[in-house]
Amino acid sequence: MAPNQKDPAVVVLEDGTTFVGHAYAARGRTLGEIVFSTGMTGYQETFTDPSYHRQIIVMTAPHIGNTGVNSEDPESTQYWAAGVVLRDPARRSSNWRATGELEDSLEAQGVVGICDIDTRALTRHLRERGVMRAGIFSGAAIPSGAAERNPAAIEVLLGIVRQQPLMAGANLAAEVSTDEAYVVEPENEPLATVVAVDLGIKARTPQQLAARGARVVVVPASTTLAKIEELHPDGVFFSNGPGDPEVATTQIELLRGVLEAGYPFFGICFGNQLLGRALGYGTYKLEYGHRGVNQPVLDRSTGKVEITAHNHGFAVDAPTDGPSNSPYKDGHFGRVEVSHIGLNDDVVEGLRCLDIPAFSVQYHPEAAAGPHDASYLFDRFIDMMTAHREDAATGAAASEGKDQI
Structure with a gap:
């Protein structure tokens, strides 16, 4: 598993809604349209699907990573998801086909994620308000006070999120x-x-x-x-x-x-x-x-x-x-x-x-x-x-x- 599992992280939506959790996979900053996937299986195929280019994926299933990763299931040669949002990542995989851990694989390709947040609440919010631009921030990319929802720190991150292009009109x-x-x-x-x-x-x-x-x-x-x-x-x-x-x-x-x-x-x-x-x-x-x-x-x-x-x-x-x-x-x-x-x-x-x-x-x-x-x-x-x-x-x-x- 990646080190410093309990580093703070925050996901900021363009309407100002924030969720504070812990860093998952790579640390840093990622931006994109935040969407949710209701699939309970197939996360490796999902994250490697080029259709998810420039999208941050919220997995609604509570446990992700249980079956690990392998060399047979990817749908392309890289992860295309801009970022991943999970509730409870598996501490270790448990599957006879697994050749590695999901978090290690995501981190190796620089995919920034966040875990330990209420993905049900986030999904309900997106269903009510619609998908929107968002950003995940952790490590050196998270300003002091953001994990405590300091208004000034969140405002900085919100400005970064709102500068990103919309998916409508994107030719990708x-x-x-x-x-x-x-x-x-x-x-x-x-x-x-x-x-x-x-x-x-x-x-x-x-x-x-x-x-x-x-x-x-x-x-x-x-x-x-x-x-x-x-x-x-x-x-x-x-x-x-x-x-x-x-x-x-x-x-x-x-x-x-x-x-x-x-x-x-x-x-x-x-x-x-x-x-x-x-x-x-x-x-x-x-x-x-x-x-x-x-x-x-x-x-x-x-x-x-x-x-x-x-x-x-x-x-x-x-x-x-x-x-x-x-x-x-x-x-x-x-x-x-x-x-x-x-x-x-x-x-x-x-x-x-x-x-x-x-x-x-x-x-x-x-x-x-x-x-x-x-x-x-x-x-x-x-x-x-x-x-x-x-x-x-x-x-x-x-x-x-x-x-x-």
């Missing part, structure tokens, strides 16, 4: 995307080639596609349509990621080009929001978002309720009372229906295009961490690409036959 995909393309191969002969645009992709996602026979070429967020076409994909995938979808104009235009070209498309999380905007719908910021691995979602086509993993602070504003024409260019992309609905608050959780081969979901079917209820969506994408390829082949054969006549 390029900051978490891969710099170079790479390939995830299936075990056997590829059934399809998928170009996956990395907007903050989790490692488990291309693995899920590869397990179903797809050769996945993961490309940077700055990839052009011309580059995608050079790869001759059977389908295009847009990943999860951080930031405000409204300002991701480069990726929105890229997606419109993908849809125009007729490639089958599947989007997850940020990819769902970008599909919504490419189709002409709006997006908006949720008060406190959905984060955790226990969110109920209704698949409207089957009537089944899925328990799903979420991490999103924005949502698509599309009509839920039936199919509608996509607003972009007066229905240019045809009819669209809301395929999935969040049962906690009726938020749009999925889109399906009825006249072009494209669909998306707001949640995380790759189940890292999380339940496996929605893994069928990867099968649906494989089936869509196969059917599209067969239709194209049939159409080409029919055209050739007419030419011979």
Whole structure:
């Protein structure tokens, strides 16, 4: 465990609310949008999810760190959480898969955290007031008197917090995307080639596609349509990621080009929001978002309720009372229906295009961490690409036959 476990620390919210506890992991200062996750497991996958870039994560489960860390569960090569807030960190891990302690791992990468605070009270505050900017301060970064809530000391820290940019309007995909393309191969002969645009992709996602026979070429967020076409994909995938979808104009235009070209498309999380905007719908910021691995979602086509993993602070504003024409260019992309609905608050959780081969979901079917209820969506994408390829082949054969006549 890290030394000096009982060093004082304070978390300061932009509305002036403060919580005093003890330093956890690295000492220092960290700033970001403070959010809460209701997952009771999967903290390693959560903290390494690039979607949490520039966010301080409050874990609502009281005990975190029990299962330690290992080399198999990270969703990227680093921790992306700006900071972590815990109630009772485990004194030591107790799991046969553990190869290290969570706190040591976080500290090694400089992630600043705080523990021994009332995370239930903090979560209730965020549910009532909405997520907001915040900062965690400990070690040399905490001024004298801050741990005693001295008004002058807190005012200094509050000024630092309020100088930080808002998440609304933040264009962050390029900051978490891969710099170079790479390939995830299936075990056997590829059934399809998928170009996956990395907007903050989790490692488990291309693995899920590869397990179903797809050769996945993961490309940077700055990839052009011309580059995608050079790869001759059977389908295009847009990943999860951080930031405000409204300002991701480069990726929105890229997606419109993908849809125009007729490639089958599947989007997850940020990819769902970008599909919504490419189709002409709006997006908006949720008060406190959905984060955790226990969110109920209704698949409207089957009537089944899925328990799903979420991490999103924005949502698509599309009509839920039936199919509608996509607003972009007066229905240019045809009819669209809301395929999935969040049962906690009726938020749009999925889109399906009825006249072009494209669909998306707001949640995380790759189940890292999380339940496996929605893994069928990867099968649906494989089936869509196969059917599209067969239709194209049939159409080409029919055209050739007419030419011979």
